[in-house]
Amino acid sequence: MTATDLTRSARAANHARPPGRRTGARAVSAHTAKYTLLILSVLVVLMPVYVLVVTSFKSGSEIGVTGQWNLPKHWTTASWDKAWRALGPSFGRTFQMAIPVALISSLIGSANGFVLSRWRFPGADLVFTLILFGMFVPYQAVMIPLRQIVQNIGITPGIPTLIFVHCVYGIPICTLILRNYYATTVPEEVIEAARVDGAGMLRTFWSIILRLSAPGFVVTIIWQFTSAWNDYLFAIFLSNTRNGPITIALNALAGAQSPDYAASMAGALITSLPTLVVYILLGRWFIGGLMAGSVKN
Incomplete structure (x- = not known):
């Protein structure tokens, strides 16, 4: 061969x-x-x-740069106790702010999204564009006039003011998410059947649409809760350490002239815990809610 x-x-x-x-x-x-x-x-x-x-x-x-990766030789919770004493009062106030913000802005965004997607009216596209325009206005550009407006309205400084501001700024993103969700997920036949049965816009929204909105609501609630909880810019302009959220208290804890790094680390973990729990509990529905409003059936 x-x-x-x-x-x-x-x-x-x-x-x-x-x-x-x-x-x-x-x-x-x-x-x-x-x-x-x-x-x-x-x-x-x-x-x-x-x-x-x-x-x-x-x-x-x-604590030091050279030993930052080493485990503690003597484990102590003194820093956690100090961090909780500094953050505890504002921890509850932040819940009082973030939960109403997430629910109110999601409900308003749901109503807007339903009307703009399924109950068309002359100029609906222009109204939707103007609402979305609020997403592109930098916070820094409106901070001083916003503070003056809040003072003229007479809203109580602190948490009530922050609830009002976060709800207003959360309406555009909630409207966008829920409008896309209703336009691509809720069948037109459901709306037509409600009309045949004599239900008007409000009755259709309250009795039918809200019951079908859970996936979209999960997305907006997670988004708004996280945004309100982690916000610092609005908080520093519209509140203080006595009536503000946890981000101001954390900055005061970490920004002292002689910072306690262990207490600052413990405070950062305490501050991030609620958002982490929200994502763990609702995260399995978060991506599904986003995808439900992104692909037309």
Whole structure:
């Protein structure tokens, strides 16, 4: 057998090899690379969290740049006690702000979205454009006139003022999300059936649409709750440490002339805990609610 014959035999053997084996090896390599990247991404995200947690349980003498990755030699909760004493009063006030903001702005956005998507009227597109325009107005550009408007209206400074402001600024994004949700998810036949039965716009919205709005409401509630809870700019302009939310108290705790880094780390973890719980409880419906309003059936 010549060299040419051997080459031809090798090529024939390669072509005769089952394609499934080659495809399976490629699939395994792709899965390995994907999960390796995912694990590395998770590690990168969790590294700051690790430093936060271990530092919050250290005493002052153990805190330093060189030993930031080391576990505490003596675990202590003194920093957590100090952080809670500083943040505790504002913690409850922030719940009093974030929960009404999420519910009120979601309800107003739901009504706007229903009218603009299913109950058309002359100039509806212009009204929708003007509402969305509020999403592109920078907070910094309106902070001084906004404070003057709030003072002229006579709203009580502190949490009531922040509820009013966050609800107003949350209407555009809630309207956008829920308008897309109603336009792509709620069947037109449902609206027509309500009209045939004699239901008007308000009755249709209250008796039918709200019951179908849970996925969209999950998205807007998570969005608004997180935005209100984490806000600092509105809080620093429209409230103070005595009547403001937790972000101002956290800044006061971390911004002292001689900062207590362990207490600051514990305070940051306490501050982020409610939003983390919200995402854990409602996160499984968050992506589904977003996708429900993005693809037309």
